[in-house]
Amino acid sequence: MARAGGITNAVNVGIAVQADWENREFISHISLHVRRLFDFLVQFESTTKNKLAKLNEKLDTLERRLELLEVQVSNATSNPALFTAN
Amino acid sequence: MEVENGRTEKKTMTFDEASMERSKSFVTALQELKNLRPQLYSAADYCEKSYINSEQKQMVLDNLKDYAVRALVNAVDHLGTVAYKLSDVLEQQTLDISSMELKVTCLNQQLLTCQTYTDKEGLRQQQLLAIIPRHHKHYILPSASAAKTLSWHLASETKSTLKGSPHGIMSTVDSKTNGKRSGAFTLLDTADNTRKKSTPASSLAMQTLGVTRRESLESSKPLTQYRSFDNPTQMAIIRPPVRSKSMLSAFFAKQKTPKLKTNV
Numbered sequence: 001m002a003r004a005g006g007i008t009n010a011v012n013v014g015i016a017v018q019a020d021w022e023n024r025e026f027i028s029h030i031s032l033h034v035r036r037l038f039d040f041l042v043q044f045e046s047t048t049k050n051k052l053a054k055l056n057e058k059l060d061t062l063e064r065r066l067e068l069l070e071v072q073v074s075n076a077t078s079n080p081a082l083f084t085a086n
Numbered sequence: 087m088e089v090e091n092g093r094t095e096k097k098t099m100t101f102d103e104a105s106m107e108r109s110k111s112f113v114t115a116l117q118e119l120k121n122l123r124p125q126l127y128s129a130a131d132y133c134e135k136s137y138i139n140s141e142q143k144q145m146v147l148d149n150l151k152d153y154a155v156r157a158l159v160n161a162v163d164h165l166g167t168v169a170y171k172l173s174d175v176l177e178q179q180t181l182d183i184s185s186m187e188l189k190v191t192c193l194n195q196q197l198l199t200c201q202t203y204t205d206k207e208g209l210r211q212q213q214l215l216a217i218i219p220r221h222h223k224h225y226i227l228p229s230a231s232a233a234k235t236l237s238w239h240l241a242s243e244t245k246s247t248l249k250g251s252p253h254g255i256m257s258t259v260d261s262k263t264n265g266k267r268s269g270a271f272t273l274l275d276t277a278d279n280t281r282k283k284s285t286p287a288s289s290l291a292m293q294t295l296g297v298t299r300r301e302s303l304e305s306s307k308p309l310t311q312y313r314s315f316d317n318p319t320q321m322a323i324i325r326p327p328v329r330s331k332s333m334l335s336a337f338f339a340k341q342k343t344p345k346l347k348t349n350v
Binding site for chain 2: 023026030033034037040041044048051052054055058059062065066069072073076
């Protein structure tokens with residue numbers, strides 16, 4: 001009886017260990033995928049920041065060029081006689 | 087035109103609407119991703135309490151595993167949607183900025199053209215007018231009306247020699263010799279008529295023909311007198327310069343004006 005109980009306990013322990021190993025494997029899979037998701041998010045953040053920085057630079061350049069054009073056009077419109085053929 | 091304007095307006099509206107739609111979808115996806123966080127927190131709390139309180143822990147564990155897998159897949163799906171829509175919005179804005187750059191460049195080019203035009207116009211107005219002779223002095227005739235071909239002059243010279251031109255400077259004594267030269271002197275009349283318009287470059291031609299600028303400009307001796315033969319007493323006999331060569335040689339010869347003047 002004690003011997004049968006011992007065998008049963010060993011089997012239960014074995015089963016428990018196996019289940020534990022399966023659980024750990026499952027957790028490791030989940031954590032691996034979460035880390036990959038995190039890496040994707042970090043890479044996406046850097047790419048998006050780079051694109052936004054380029055957009056910002058382009059917008060700044062455009063703004064300055066438009067200001068320059070505005071000044072030039074205002075100077076030109078202040079002297080319309082320049083464009084009349086004499 | 088109105089229909090086309092309407093269509094273009096519709097196109098612009100649809101373009102704006104499309105951009106608005108993109109922005110709206112991105113905001114919606116982002117909102118859904120944000121809503122996932124409280125859902126996952128609430129699901130985790132429920133699983134923890136049920137595992138603690140329930141007797142069938144293995145079943146709770148299995149359910150938890152399934153839920154974790156599906157939650158992870160759902161989160162990845164939402165993150166992918168948000169990333170795609172954000173990339174789409176950024177790309178559209180980049181295209182808009184590129185088109186704006188092109189338009190600004192066009193405006194800049196137009197302004198530069200206007201400035202170049204004004205600069206050139208100003209230079210043209212401020213430049214001193216100077217008539218630069220394009221041809222050698224030999225080939226420049228004294229008057230604008232006399233700017234005819236050399237062959238014409240030669241032909242006129244031959245005609246005058248045949249017919250005897252009534253115009254020009256002539257003397258009764260040297261009528262024969264002057265007949266040959268009348269063609270040359272016909273130029274003098276036209277030159278005198280347009281003497282006001284004659285240029286300094288044409289003075290040499292006039293000198294070769296025997297008429298100096300001084301003589302032509304003298305008001306005391308208007309050359310109109312020399313045209314008529316009715317009043318020979320009013321003028322003295324003016325002998326033309328001695329010419330031993332033809333008109334061609336007169337054109338192509340070097341200046342012999344001092345000698346020619348003395349002969350007059």
